Amino acid sequence: xxxxxxxxxxxxxxxxxxxxxxxxxxxxxxxxxxxxxxxxxxxxxxxxxxxxxxxxxxxxxxxxxxxxxxxxxxxxxxxxxxxxxxxxxxxxxxxxxxxxxxxxxxxxxxxxxxxxxxxxxxxxxxxxxxxxxxxxxxxxxxxxxxxxxxxxxxxxxxxxxxxxxxxxxxxxxxxxxxxxxxxxxxxxxxxxxxxxxxxxxxxxxxxxxxxxxxxxxxx
Numbered sequence: 001x002x003x004x005x006x007x008x009x010x011x012x013x014x015x016x017x018x019x020x021x022x023x024x025x026x027x028x029x030x031x032x033x034x035x036x037x038x039x040x041x042x043x044x045x046x047x048x049x050x051x052x053x054x055x056x057x058x059x060x061x062x063x064x065x066x067x068x069x070x071x072x073x074x075x076x077x078x079x080x081x082x083x084x085x086x087x088x089x090x091x092x093x094x095x096x097x098x099x100x101x102x103x104x105x106x107x108x109x110x111x112x113x114x115x116x117x118x119x120x121x122x123x124x125x126x127x128x129x130x131x132x133x134x135x136x137x138x139x140x141x142x143x144x145x146x147x148x149x150x151x152x153x154x155x156x157x158x159x160x161x162x163x164x165x166x167x168x169x170x171x172x173x174x175x176x177x178x179x180x181x182x183x184x185x186x187x188x189x190x191x192x193x194x195x196x197x198x199x200x201x202x203x204x205x206x207x208x209x210x211x212x213x214x215x216x217x218x219x
Contacts, residue, residue: 011036011125013102014052014069017043018090024048033080036072037127037185040086047093050086052077053102053125055186069096103182109167110160117142121167124175127182134171141166 024042031038036054043049054072078084102125109121118135145163149155184191 010055010057011053011100011102012056013099014054014072015097015099016050016052016069017093018048018050018086019046019093020048020086020090022048022086022089029082031080031083032185032188032191033076033083035076035186038077038080038083048086048090050090053127069098106168109164111157113155114157115142115145115160115163124178125182127185128174128178130174130178134174137170138167141170 020042024040026042029040031040036052038053039049039051041049041051052069052072054076073087077087102123104123106122107116109116117138121138122134124131124134142163145160145166148162149159152159184194
C-alpha cells in the first residue's frame with residue numbers, strides 16, 4: 001500500500017451527484033478545503049456534480065485503510081463556507097463514486113503493434129479541468145500516427161514512437177502548469193500569496209487561463 005500511495009500521489013477522487021436548490025448559472029467552481037479541493041458543476045436539471053480530490057495522508061489511517069466520503073462531507077468540506085452552503089442545500093441523488101489513483105506519471109505508451117491512449121498512458125490529476133482534453137487530444141494524435149503506420153506498412157514500436165514524442169512535446173506546457181497548480185493546492189501557505197497577487201494583478205491570472213485554455217491545432 002505504501003508504494004501505491006507514493007505512485008498515486010496519495011490522492012483519492014470522489015464524485016457525487018446532488019440535488020441542489022442553489023443555481024450555479026453555468027459556472028464551474030473550484031473550492032479548497034483542508035486536505036484537498038472540490039469542483040462543482042451545475043448539470044441543468046436541478047442537480048450538481050461535486051467532484052473531490054483528497055490527500056489520504058492528511059487523514060491518517062481510517063478504518064479499512066480508506067478515506068470515507070461521509071467523513072469528508074461532515075468534517076472537512078464544511079470548513080469552506082461555500083461548500084458548507086452547497087451541502088446544506090443539497091441531498092444525494094445516487095451513491096458516491098470513487099477512484100484511485102487520480103495521478104500517476106507517464107509510462108511508455110508504445111510497443112510493437114500497441115499504443116496506450118488517454119488515462120492508459122498517463123493519469124494527470126485534472127486540477128485545471130483538462131482531464132477530458134488530454135484523453136481526446138492524445139486520441140487525435142494517435143489516429144494520425146496510426147494512419148501513418150498504415151501508409152508505411154509498419155506498426156513497430158520504433159515507427160509508433162512518433163506518437164509518444166508528439167504527445168510529450170504538445171502537452172509539456174499544459175502538464176507543467178497543471179503540476180504547478182497541483183503542487184500549490186495541497187500547500188495552502190504557498191497558494192494564498194499567489195491568490196492575493198493574482199487578485200491585484202489581473203493579467204497574471206488571465207495569462208494563466210489563456211495558457212491552459214488556448215486552442216490547439218488539428219492533428
